[in-house]
Amino acid sequence: MNVTTSTLSLTVADVNASQDFLTTHLGYQVAMAADGFASLTRDDAAVDIVLLRQGTEVLPAEQRDQRAGGLILALTVSDLAAHEARLRAAGAPITMPLREEPWGERLFQLTDPNGVVIQLVEWVTPSGDEAGAGAWDGTWDGSGAGAGDEAGAEVASDAS
Numbered sequence: 001m002n003v004t005t006s007t008l009s010l011t012v013a014d015v016n017a018s019q020d021f022l023t024t025h026l027g028y029q030v031a032m033a034a035d036g037f038a039s040l041t042r043d044d045a046a047v048d049i050v051l052l053r054q055g056t057e058v059l060p061a062e063q064r065d066q067r068a069g070g071l072i073l074a075l076t077v078s079d080l081a082a083h084e085a086r087l088r089a090a091g092a093p094i095t096m097p098l099r100e101e102p103w104g105e106r107l108f109q110l111t112d113p114n115g116v117v118i119q120l121v122e123w124v125t126p127s128g129d130e131a132g133a134g135a136w137d138g139t140w141d142g143s144g145a146g147a148g149d150e151a152g153a154e155v156a157s158d159a160s
Contacts, residue, residue, distance in 0.1 A: 007048040010116060011059065011067055015051045017113035022049060025092045025110070026075070026118065046075055072109070072117045080122035084108050102126060 012018050019038045022028040028040040028049065036053030055064050077083055084098045087110060095117070096109035104126035109119045 005048060007050055008073060009050040009052060010071075010114075011052050011054050011056075011063070012114035012116065013054050014114055015053050018051050018116060021092075021112040025087055025090060047073070049073075067115075072119050074107075074119040074121055076121045076123070078122060080106050080108070080120060083120055100124065 010018070015036055015038050019030065019033070019040065022040055023030065026042075028042055028046075030038060031041045031048070032039040036056045037058070038051040040049040040051070042048075052058060054067065057064070081098065084094070088094055092110050094108060095111040096107075096119075098106065098108040100106045104124050106122045106124055107119055109117055111117050
């Protein structure tokens with residue numbers, strides 16, 4: 001299988017509100033749009049997003065009124081602090097302030113008008129006890145383990 005692009009399809013109550021939020025604050029562009037539908041894209045590696053109005057008949061009947069509860073759209077970026085400052089200055093709703101986890105994940109969250117949670121992430125070298133052997137460095141080597149994950153590397157080598 002050769003995946004050529006990734007698209008996240010979100011069912012929302014107000015397509016225009018999410019579309020405006022994503023284009024205004026996160027640099028998405030409208031690729032296609034119609035009543036109750038919008039397809040958004042970016043020029044970089046970010047996932048494409050399709051927005052469908054809740055209740056639309058395009059969806060199977062059992063999916064028409066569902067919403068993705070607990071979903072977080074995570075985008076890995078560089079210069080996270082600058083993005084947080086820019087979004088805060090623009091009045092974007094920052095719903096979880098900038099913080100750093102012990103394993104080296106720096107992040108903050110904002111929430112669009114339909115309740116879609118977007119998390120911006122930047123990986124840094126962890127500090128303290130978590131910086132030792134086996135700490136994930138934010139890179140992917142394709143083996144099923146993060147680079148530097150010695151236990152994962154052993155599992156991957158055993159499988160070959």
